[in-house]
Amino acid sequence: MSPNSGRRRFLKGTGAVGTIALAGCISSTDNGGDDTDTPTEETDSMETESGDGTETETDDGSNAGADVNIGMVYATGGLGDKSFNDMARQGALQAEEELGISFDQAQPEQNSDFSPAQRNFAESGDYDLISCIGFAQTDALTENADRYSDQHFQIVDSTIDSNNVASYVFREHEGSFQVGHLAGLLTSQSFEAGQGSTSSDSTSVGFVGGLDVPLIRKFQAGFEAGAQYANEDIDIQTSYVGSFNDAATAREAALSMYDSGADIVYHAAGASGLGVFQAAQERGKFAMGVDADQSRSEPDFADWILASMVKRVDTAVYTAIENEVDEEFNGGSVTTLGLESDGVACVYGDALGDAIPQDVKDQVAASRQAIIDGEITVPTEP
């Protein structure tokens, strides 16, 4: 048997890999179901134009990328995190559907597996673009980009100064500011929706991070700034789980926050975030998701997820693939995705969005504009 004949097929339909969907004004990128066709209700504060071309390409672009083959190298923790990695895969799936590309994927278990994963793709020479998800791949890719100077790479969440790497970073602090603002406004009033409620006598919110590292502290900084922007006296509790894979600890952290008065807890903890939702469910309080619209990727908890700080990793992946298909690979460039380009956004919960008072939505929309206009500067360190 030749080594290539058994190229890894993706196991379709073998399990409950969650579908990632977006709500709000941004057109849904969910290819898994009816969401694509169902325009979700637009909320004025979040209203912007839809991402360039995602819809126009939907129908007929299928053949343009027929020869294009993508290698996806996910962050550790693998698929099924309902946020970061699943979002990245969502982008690839979207490109598969809309551009007709094909892709293979690797789920490294450890940082030391990144380099072999990247190189396996690069060595084979079968891949037009290798998409590396997550800052932890920086070292490995820096070296491999050098070694395979003809290979196109993409890195998400980090910048690599190499003319065969297209870097994509996000202004997570800006999006976090938005959800922080929302949380700050809601905790300051009596609010009830779905199966959760805020108590009017406490003005407290919480943040649960995955690893205590600079990237995640950006989320924390933005969230804190946003909450304080809404209410200067607000009490903000923070806790780091120590892992992106430990839902049990995240649950305990969130429970402790709810028990000491927090109404809303925002997480930037990857797969650990599930624990935050469970805690919200147990305590009848609210949670906020990250990366994907988690009221849809975790529909069991839609009644408690107020909003999500969507980080369009899928857009980053899709865009890079699209560029590759169009032979417009922008190696050496750094694409920064912020509020303005909807690279990050506050997306209201699927079930709860309607219940949020309009004046709150208006204020969040206003602060968004203020950030875009540079009137508000969001810190990146708490």
Added chain:
Amino acid sequence: MSNTAVRLAGITKRFPGVVANDQVDLTVEKGSVHALLGENGAGKTTLMNVLYGLLQPEEGDVYVKGERREFQSPRDAIDAGIGMIHQHFMLVDPMQIWANIVLGQEPRKYFGLAVDEQAAIQQVHDLCERYGFEVDPTETVEDVSVGVQQRVEILKTLYRGADVLILDEPTAVLTPQEVEDLYDVLDELTAQGKTVIFITHKLGEAMHSADDITVLRDGESIATVSVDETNQNELAEMMVGREVLLEVDVPEHEPGETTLAVDDVTVTDGDDIDRVKDVSFEVRAGEVFGIAGVDGNGQSELVEAITGLESPTSGRIVVEGDDITGHSRRQRIDDGMAYIPEDRHERGLVMDFDLVENGLLGSQHAEPYSKNGRIEWDTVRGHAEDIIETYDVRPPNADADAHSLSGGNQQKFIVGREFERDPSVVVATHPTRGVDIGSTEFIHEELLDLRQRDRAVLLISSKLDEVRQLSDRLGVMYEGELVDIVDPDETSEEEIGLLMAGERPDGIESMRTTGGRP
């Protein structure tokens, strides 16, 4: 026949390479104390393990109260009313005495779910009352003396309704007072109709405690005699199979200067008990100094203090005028001290090493076997081959692993290795234990040869005839003290026996050269 408690007929038990029991017959009368007498390795314990169901014989039958029985496990033997008290106690140290006694047959309550502790304690208490044992059932086994532990073992068998009690070398670990107590216990047991089988290799004990004696030798039963109809010499002859004493030709030799001096040595163990108390003696060049005593009276600890395995709490060890008390074991080897340890399987040899490596044991840092930390394997191999040849170790194969050799050959190899060092002091503990007659004679000759060559030999043995014959002077240890030093030629076996029991008969001439401490 109705009065027979146990009868073994034609028991044969083989182990790989050995016939441990060869057509052994044994008949034990009910209500008697029956001693099973023989040297180590004569097959006494094997025979009793057969009776207790721990071993299954290849041939022969077991009859209990006239009925033929087949024991697949101790359980069967227990059910038949047989109990065994092993040499090493089968007790669970951290558990309380009552729990040990009822283990496996606990009285239950709550539909069998729980052990009925109160009932168990009461039953044990009743047993103690009945047999006059002074035992507190709620004490923890590890906190009580060996004598009490032995009584716990006996209680264990009684609790299980044993009519026949087998005691394997019960006095080896006891103090003389405890031995006396044990005899009382045995009397009480037989008075109440129990039968006791008593395994021993000590003539005196057998004579003292038993009604009948069966002598085993080399796996065969030699004879069964009534105590009233025999004497020690006859028994000894039956045990050894020839004239009582091995004739050792001890040539005249005038000892020289003091080579090894042990000065006021005390050794304290981890439980703060003095195992050796203020022991002083000297061994001169060209002298064999023997130490006799019942096992466990501090000989091992004394030897460990001398050879550097244990440090004395106080006192000094002097070799050729140098104080070596602070010297490590390795330094003492370099100081010229050879040591035949009592347990060759644990210490004397590394069983998984071949003889080449075993020959290096203790010399691994010494020239010419090691140069600059590097082992000269050719030299080492030559050395091992020399030992094998000179000391007639069989099979003569340096590549054989130690565990493949017989006990006698293992011991000859150790003797050879230690003597080839050309030591100034030799400490030999039980050098002929578990060794065949031929090797024993050989080792004796080698010891005497060292004496002729003006080396100092310290000989510790539980074989009284051995130390008496070989020693120029003989010290006797009892409860950690050196009771006296006597001239073995001038002192009778009985007198030495009394010394070993801690008594000081009149008219013994002491040969102490120092102090004169009583």
Added chain:
Amino acid sequence: MDRDDLERRLRNAAPEVLPLSVAELRSMSRADARRLATWLTVGVLALVALYGIVFPGSTAGEVFWTAIGQSTIESSLRLAVPIALTAIGGLYAEKSGVINIGLEGLLIISAFAAVVVADVLGGAGSTGFPPVVSFDVGGSTYTIDPGVQLLVPNVWLGIAGGVLASMLLAFLFAVICIRYEGDQIIAGLAVWLVALGLAPFASKVMYGQPSTPQVVRLGEWTVPVLSDIPFVGPILFDANPMVFIMLVSVPVAWYGLNRTSFGYWVQASGENPKALDTVGVNVNRVRYAAVLISGFFAGIGGSALSLGSGGLFNGAGQTMVDGRGFIAIAAYLFGNYNPFGAFAASYLFSGLQALQIRLQGIAPTEVFLMLPYVVVVIVLVLVGRTRLPEAAGEHYESGED
């Protein structure tokens, strides 16, 4: 060769080479040392508490008041479940003379199996017992409907599945150690490694990813009336059922070990197997049972970790078990093989974690994470070999002398 002999010899030889203070420590009996260790721990805790009461505003005060908060106690109990249950199981095995270092593997396998069984049966649904059975015989269908069915929630069947998987693996371990006289430490490591590979492997085969999706999780049990008692009520009577199970298991395990025949046999089998053999109890059978018990408790612990908490199995990295099996070993050593002690140690460790979550500002996370392990090393140093059962680690063959 005998490891104990080496240790005994070392103990005897130690004073000669050691500085006085350590020599004094060494001369203490084990019981004294253990008492010292226990009182040291209690003393430190008491000091912190006292200081905290006197100075509520201080760091110690913050720690103290947080530690006795209802939320922290609830949290500590929940986090203690897998550790304490596994520790209880492990101490049974070790008491019987089989050191089960594969507890981590048992946790992994049970956590995974529980989720899979629950998922296959259908998440939040229930399965009826006895089941309705249908036969096709020559074109006509016969159905045996028991009429009355006992509906068992699938989440509990999942837990049963997890326990079963853990016991199967424990049985395999026991066979290797007892039947084939394998080295317990190596076999235990093997059990861990196999489970560490097998669970994510199977997850990838079944779900395409190392972690399973969320299937179903245990709700909380609320005992009417009792749960209304202030403070104690919500902690004990409005909690995860696994917390109940743990709180019940501790005294039951203690009773089993110290008040039943089987418990005596387990202890004897670990201390002096020959003593047990010679009174006619099959040592190896006792050991099989004890290892299976360790599998049973680790199985509940593992299921509690997955179905009892997040409702999924996470197989990334060291899996969601992440060293809890090893902490459990630490817990029963620290707890001196006493189920209550093991529970107290587990609670101490999980309490540290609960505090850590709440008081991250006080010290870096890693300090809290390290503490249990450092504590165990210190305890081992103080208590020597913490009175490992005499025969632990050795296989036993009846009839050998």
Added chain:
Amino acid sequence: MSRARDVLERLVGASGVERAVISMAALALSIVVGGLIVFVSGLGAACEAGANYHIAIPLPGSVEILLFDGRLSMLGFQSCYDPINVYEKLFIGAIGGLPWESGWQPTNFAMEVFLQRATLLLFTGLSVAVAFRAGLFNIGTQGQMIWGALVSAVTVLFVADFAPAGLAGTAILLPLALVSGAVAGGIWGAIPGALKAYADANEVITTIMLNFVATFGTTLLVSEFFQDPQSAGGTQTRMVPGNSLVPSIPFGFQGTRFSILALVLALVLAFVVYFVLWGTSFGFDVRTSGLQPEAATYAGVNAERTIVRSMTISGALGGIAGALWVLLANGRFLTGTEVPSLGFDGITVSVLAGNNPLGVIFGSILFGVLKSGGNALNFQTDVPPELVSILSGLIILFVAMPEFFRLIGRSMGIGDEQATVATDGGEDDG
């Protein structure tokens, strides 16, 4: 001369042969059981059609001897996975294809992964083997490696500012890094050694606990003191300078991920360890202590010192593995959790090798193959690469039960020499 003879004798000595036979049997059995697991899990996996089983012996060129071609089914289910194909991918993929295939280069990427892993495992395997020989079960190689990695990275970063550039810098930095790694690992190994020798603390438990302490402790140190200020995301030290990495001499693999130099160093060390154990007085002390501590004391061996020294050496070997992980594989220290579990794999390697330093060479090659083959599995088949972890678990599981193979052997009427792998000394040919 005599030593060569000695080596030969040991390698062919009766119990040595049994040891090797058991290891081979364990390996074979693991492969069979692993294959079964693959087949059975293939029944549960979803695929369009069952895997086509193609069993053939490949020959140079595109010729092959066909043995079987078709589908297999069990109880009406077809398996999506073909164990034979999986093993083919695993073992051939590990070296990047068949050497006679066109385009195959000895310096290909798979070879690089394989040799790098084998090199690192050689160190950790030796680390475990040395302790084993002294009767100590060092489960702490992982922790010793983690400390070695951190300390060597930090030392290099600190000294690099003062070191000359280029190869001259390498000559200073590289040995320094290795030595500092060895020292750090040695100290971390000496701790449980000392606790064992002087305080009776069971080394199995203390080393496991100290692994966790090392993992969290190093992470703490990095985040508190050595954090890379440039790092966008994670906790990590700065990158060590390029000239401190192991240079690709005498000839290069494509990058810095593997160097023949490191492999040669590892092989030399294996022979050195072998020589120390069997050719020196110290080694004799160690082996005697490991087999029969009573006899060692009798022979004048200072038990405490030997324990501490053996654990120090064991730790130092683990520390070098850590240093090389930084200098060869990673370029910097991240966190304790990011150091791959080479220390645990070292146990497997050593156990499989009967704790013989020369056997460790073969063990580490096997596990290097498994690691690299795992990558190939990941990319060329649907079978999850975790299969490799299962296999190594199974190997150690079977090696742990020599009695099983002995029973089989006896039933087939071959040898019944005693040989056990145990945590109390590690026997075999001693």
